[in-house]
Amino acid sequence: MVRKEILICSGTGCLSAGSEEIEERLMDELWKHELEDKYPLTRAIKRTGCMGPCNLGPMIIIRPEDTFYGNLKPADVERIVEEHLLKGRVVYDLLIEDIDGRRVEEFEKLDFIRGQKKVVMRDSGDIDPSSLEDYLKVDGYMAARKAIMDMERNEIVKEIKDSGLRGRGGAGFPTGLKWELAAKEISDQKYIVCNGDEGDPGAFMDRSVLEGDPHSIIEGMMIAGYAVGADQGYIYVRAEYPLAIRNLQKAIRDAESEGYLGENLFNQGFDFNVELRVGAGAFVCGEETALLSSIEGKQGRPKYRPPYPVQSGLWGKPTVINNVETFGNIAMIIKYGSEWFRDIGTEGSPGTKVFAVAGDVENTGLIEVAMGTTIREMINIAGGVADGKRFKAVQIGGPAGGVIPEQYLDTPIDYDSLKEAGTIMGSGGFIVLDEDTCMVDVAKFFLDFTQDESCGKCPPCRLGTKRMLDILDKITKGNGEAKDLDKLQDLAETIQATSFCGLGQASPNPVLSTLKFFRDEYETHVHDKKCPTGTCKALVEAYTINEETCVTCGRCIEVCPVDAISSGENTYVIDPEKCISCSECAKICPVDAISEGDEK
Amino acid sequence: MNTVNFNVDGQDISAKKGMTVMEACEEHGITIPKLCQHEALENVMACRLCSVEVNGKQILPSCGLQVDDGLKIQTQTDHLKKYRRKILELIYRSENHYCMFCESDGDCELQDLMYEHEIDRFEFPRMYPEWPVDSSHDYIIKDSNRCIRCGRCVRACDEVVGNHTLSLGGRGINNRIIVDAGVPLGESTCTSCGMCLQVCPTGAIFSKLSMFKGVKKECDMTTTTCLSCSMGCGTNVYTKTGHIVEIEGADIHKESGGQLCEFGRFKPLANKGERIKNVILREDGEEKELSLSEGLEKASEMLVKSYRISAYASGDLTCEDLDAFAYAMRAHGALFDVVGAKRHRFETEVKRRINMIEGHFVTDIREIMKADNILLYDTSIYHTHPILASYIRRATSNGTKLITIDAYEDKFWNHSDKSITIESPKTQLTRLVNQVIKEGKASIEDLSRVSSILGGLRVHPKDVMEIVNLLEEATYDIIIIGDEIIDRWSLRHIFELAKLEGSYVISLNHAGNQYIKNLETEGVYEEPEVAYILAGDEEDQADMKELIEKADFSIVQSARRSELTEMADLVIPSLTMFEREGTTIDINGVKNKVERITEPKGGIRSEIGFFEELAKMR
Structure with a gap:
């Protein structure tokens, strides 16, 4: 057996x-x-x-x-x-x-699995992340062995350059070029830093890779270290990822004791060590200069570039800083070659991208697809829009990204096409929104996040996003004025033009893109004081029950969270004073007898 | 190729390479609005007001942008103006900026910019944040309601003072200036240097002692030299109708970054004793007021009829005052001494004894910031020479190792790499270190043996070993000796250590004016018939009191009433620091001018004239 x-x-x-x-x-x-x-x-x-x-x-x-x-x-x-x-x-x-x-x-x-192309997520879900032995069974550290024993440093850089790999942190800077610049720098000390400060709401691909395959990241960093001449690596992980921290600690310890980290690796005289740095959970520390400040023990605030980290990074030394997912690709590229990698994905964006699919789809979770897959295909992999509802938009790129409406559904997912469609790749947030979603509320959600995560350095970001949020709040509460939309546009422009770092510059994007594609929805909020989807509670009238259709099944009484429904003579009645317009009763009613307002 | 040519607003400009666009523009009279940039501090590009348009497309902060050949800069496009107005309004409306209730009304950079950009109506409502006002400090009030989070105070505290008391806490809208780990300023590690309020562009940090005294812009400003210690800091003194409003550091472009200490900035304005306007004679338990000429006669009478006269002067006087006093006292055959001179005499003696050459002494104290290792012997300089202390702190932030040895409390404990507290005799430790170095690197056992021979020494041999290692590792080490070290043996051991290790030495004494090194001083009689003390406005009067107690008759010339003047038989008015005029010599040997800031308010116009008279009357 x-x-x-x-x-x-x-x-x-x-x-x-x-x-x-x-x-x-x-x-x-x-x-x-x-x-x-x-x-x-x-x-x-x-x-x-x-x-x-x-x-x-x-x-x-x-x-x-x-x-x-x-x-x-x-x-x-x-x-x-x-x-x-x-x-x-x-x-x-x-x-x-x-x-x-x-x-x-x-x-x-x-x-869900068939439509995917797994490169970065190759081992996650397949091996025990806390076991070095398991990693070795799937050819772990073979790429590092090949790179360090059989390849010249510039060969590795060339291989990565040829592969066309672009930074998976969001901006898509060519990784090979970054390495080449760092390799050219002359310095007694260089550093490799892995950016695991994943902060976008709903994004968890870096977390899953770090949790599920920590050795692959260490291997990627080791190859980078060898290629650019660095002997020290740092992995920066958020404190909110305890499992990732535990698995990484174990992985580093195991690799050290088995000789995959430390001195004279593969007997080639190359030393490489990795240390873990735990962030305190500030979104802005995902920005590379802020992250480096944080590792140095200073306050996580962005610094002026140039000099770029490859020239003067950690403690003023040349530093290569790449995203977790980027490092996750390295071993595969070294193992199978740049040709193989280029065959996946598109000309401008080779390889794959992991998305954290969330929102109103049947199957949420991590989906890794080849670049060039269209948004529609992505949604199909995730099982389509949940509950048979209509698709409204998809929010890509987290708080720095924007929404993409139905007419762009056939946009292929790659850095350049997404930019054309008015959003960014970002770290890979992918939130599907169905017809019941209020776009003003979506914009407010993301802005609430960015204004809370602004480090506070620049007034346009610190104060401007707060003002924008106040205006959105006003609109969703039914106090919107005609000039508010222009104010939003104006503020957004100032923030984009004058903010210091990417966080600030991109913070108005969710508002701008929803304003662009769903301006009518904003206008309905402002002029008619109505929320078309019924999301903004202040704009929704109390619900009423239609006497004729009600079958007095009693389900609405069960679901009402504030006990606003009581039984009348032949029907049930909703007390408009108590009703908070949560719409739960309307959703559960089997005969659609409950509706908003006083419609009969 | 040290200059680059570029274009600003259609005007061709050449500037030195490495300059920022803002600096180059200011040099050519083009002003760019700014709030967070300050010439003494690092540029962080936070306020975004100085943003300019570069080559017609990018918008970049001019305080961070370096000049380069062929740059085309626009500083005043419609877009930029719109952005600046928006940012200014965001700043102004987000905190409680009510100018008419603000202490800095008229002296506020934000207010100036609001006028300049003609912002008189607002798009956004006020936010009315409620930040607590911190008035726990003796001199400083910190009001976060008027804070624009430019971070100048934080950078000043870090970069210039090296004290890291202030920092930024909280994110986004909750971003604010915090003190240490969130304690009131009065209970913090603050050294009361006041650098934060000097750089604050608004009324968020201001001095209690300058409140309600006047708008600085309307004051007269005189640049002079502080006499409190030998650092010779330049000060800008603001006066209005003969009163001092505020004192600020003048050396913004020098190493000290324009900082002053508590003694230079606040103490002269703090309420001290009552001014002495007339001569006071205490005879047979009675107090009599005399005129100045009567006082002069009484003094000369006493001096003429006595043989053993001790004359003792404060070290915080001008060279001219010291000369005049010395001349008059010598004329009456007195033994003459100045505060701090005793230490200098011992030092010279020890130097001669052990053949210590001048090359071992640091000629410029700013060298501290270049050292690999600093051995600080006696940490009282934290209070006696605060600016020098800031250099040490700055050096340690840049990686310089610091060893501190003190008999009591180590005031540099949170900056020190190796802190040793030894009770008397202090010298034993250095003797031990010397011995270890002489014998080469000793093992812990050897050290234990040595220390047990010395006996009674409460220093662990490991500590000694660590000091030895630190000294051996350093290629450029400086030994700083505080002014509380006054025994010859301590000096001798330290000097010997310096000779052995090839270390450089900075030796501090208590005098503010290093002219005392040029004066012939010989100490004072132990039990004089007459003690003549020129105290000026010296605060540290312990030596002087001791001298009075032993004298049969004592004359004190002082600007203000104090315990010292209460003890004296004859009290003669004197001048304060700001009423003197002349020169002073700082620790680097540089002669600085001391300007008269306020007209003398005591009973005396000029001490020089008084002593000339006294010299004649023998």
């Missing part, structure tokens, strides 16, 4: 969905059935990093047959062990239903 292996996703999403309890139950069951001889407990169950389809968690994959069980409840575990492991029969009703309603047995055959 082939030895089975149970992979259990232990990414942050699954942990919070209860994967630890599933794991415990699994161990109990294996023990109960005395399977521990067949599957030594700790080795049969493998905790992996993020597998991708986060809303299916907790999830397990049973190997070698690759059977995938998702959305598990502790009670399901017993059946899986008894049926699947003991009798070798797949438990059909626990399989995941795909978009077309088919139950899919194998993980790789899920629509």
Whole structure:
């Protein structure tokens, strides 16, 4: 009998969905059935990093047959062990239903997975991130070995340059060029810094890579260090990522004790060490100069460039600073060559990009696609808009990005096309918004974030974003004035033109792009004092129940959070004084008897 | 190729390479609005008001942009004006800027810019933030409601003073200036240098002692030299109708960055004793007021009839005053001494004894900032020479190692790499260090043996070893000796250590005017018949009191009433620091001018004339 292996996703999403309890139950069951001889407990169950389809968690994959069980409840575990492991029969009703309603047995055959091209996320969900041995099994550190033993420094730089890899942090600066500049600098000390200060709301790809495959980042940094002549690396991670920190610490320790970090690596006289630096969770520290200040122990505030970090970075020394995802690509490029990498993606943006897909789609989670995939295809991979609703827009690029409406759905995802469509690649936030989303509210959400995260250095950003937020707040509360939209536009222009760093310059983007594509919605808020989607509570009138259609099923009473509904003679009545217009009752009503306002 | 040519607003300009566009423009009379930039501080490009249009496309801050050949700069386009007005309004309306209630009304850079940009109506409502006002400090009020977060005070405290008391805390709209870890200023590590209020562009940080005294723009300003210590700091003194309104540092472009210390900036304005206007004679338990000529007669009478006369002068006088006093006293056969001169005499003696050459002495104290290692012997300079202390702190922020040795509290404890506190005798440690260096690098066991032989020494041998290692590692090390060291043995050991290690020495004494090094002084009689003390407005009067107690008859010439004048038999009026005129010599040997700021308000016009008279009357 082939030895089975149970992979259990232990990414942050699954942990919070209860994967630890599933794991415990699994161990109990294996023990109960005395399977521990067949599957030594700790080795049969493998905790992996993020597998991708986060809303299916907790999830397990049973190997070698690759059977995938998702959305598990502790009670399901017993059946899986008894049926699947003991009798070798797949438990059909626990399989995941795909978009077309088919139950899919194998993980790789899920629509969500089939559409993807995994490069950076290659090992996450496949190996145990806390095990160096596991990483070595998937050819870990072979690329570093190849680079350090068989390649000249300039060859590596050339390879990366030829690959066309662009910085995955958002701006898309060619990585090879950055390395080349740093390699040319003459200095007694150079540094490699990995930017893991992922701060965009809803973005968690760097987190998942750091949690699920920490060694791949160390390997990428090591190759960079060898190529530019640096012997010290720093990984800057936010304190909010405890699992990433734990896994990285373990990975660094293991690599050091097994000789993959330290002195005289691969006997080639090359030293490389990596240290972890934990940020205190300031969004602006994702900006490279602010991040370097933070590592130096100073306040995380952006500095003037030039000099760029490649000339004078950490402690005034030449420093290569790349994003986690960028480093995640390096080993693969060295291993398979730049030609292979160029074949993926588009001419201007080769390779893949990981997106954190969230919002109103069927399947949320991490999706890695080849560049050039259209936005429409992305949404299809994620199972389309949830609950059969209409698509309204997609917000790409986090708080620095903008919204893309329906007419741009066939825009291919690459740095240049997204820029043309009025947004940016950013770090890879991808939030799908359905017809029920208020665009003013979306703009307000992102602006609230940026004004809170402004470091406070420049008045246009510190005070301007606050003023913009105040205006949006006014509009959503029904106090908007005609000139407010011009004020917004004016302020946005000043902030864009005069802010110091990318955070400030990009902070008005969510407002500007929603104003551009959905100006009518703003105007409805301002002139008609109405929110078309019913999101802005202050603009929504109390709900009423239509006597004739009401079937007095009582569901609305159950869902009303403020007990505003009571039973009348033949129908139910909503007390307009108590109603907070949350629309829960209207949503649950089976006969659509509840509507906003006094319509009969 | 040291100059570059470029164009500003259609005007061709050449400037030195390395300059910023703002500096070059200012040199050519083109002013660009600014709030966060200050010539003594690093440019951080925070306020964005100085943004200019570069080559018709980019908008960049001119305080950060370096000049380059062929740049085309526009400083006054419609766009820029619009942005500046918007930013100014954002700043002005976001905090509580009510000019008529503000102490800095008239002296405010924000107010000036608001006028200049003709902003008289506003698009945004006030935000009415409620920041607490911190008035816990003796001299300084910090009102965050008028703070524009330009960060000048923070940079001044870091870069110029090296004290890091102020910092920026909070993000976004909650960004504010915090003191240490959020304590009131009065309970903080603040050294009361007042650099923060000197650079503050608005009324967010201001001096309690200058409140309600007048608008600086309407004052007369005189540049003079501070006499409080031997650093010789330049001061700008603002006066209005004969009263001093405020004192500011003048040396903005020098190393000191225009800083002053508590003694230079605040103490002269703080309320001190009552001015002495008439001569006071105490005879048979009675106090009599005499005229100045009667006083002169009484003094000369006492001097003429006595043989053992001790004359003692404050070190904070001008060269001319010291000369006149010395001349008059010598004429009456007195032994003459000045504060700080005793230390200088010991030093000369020890130097001769051990053959210490002048080359071992630092000629320019600013060298401190270039040293790899500083050994500070006696940390009282923190209070006696605050500007020098700031140089040490700045050096340590740039990586210089600091070893401190003090008998009591180490005032540099949070800057020191190795802090040693030894109770008397202090000299033992240096003797030990000397011995270790002589014998080459000793092991810990050897050191234990040495220290046990010396016995009673409470320094762990490891500490000694660390000091030795630090000294050996450094290629350029400076030993600074504070002015409280007055025994010959301590000086000798330190000098010997310097000789052995090839270290440079800065030796400080208590006198403000280093002219005392040129004066012939010989010390004073232990038990004189007459003690004549020229105190001026010296505050540290312990030596003087001691001298009076032992004298049969004492004459004190002082500007203000104090414990000292209460003890004296004859009190003669004197001048304050700002009423003197002449020259002073600083620690680098440079002669500086001392200007008369205010007309003498005491009972005496000129001490020089008084002493000339006294010299004749023998």
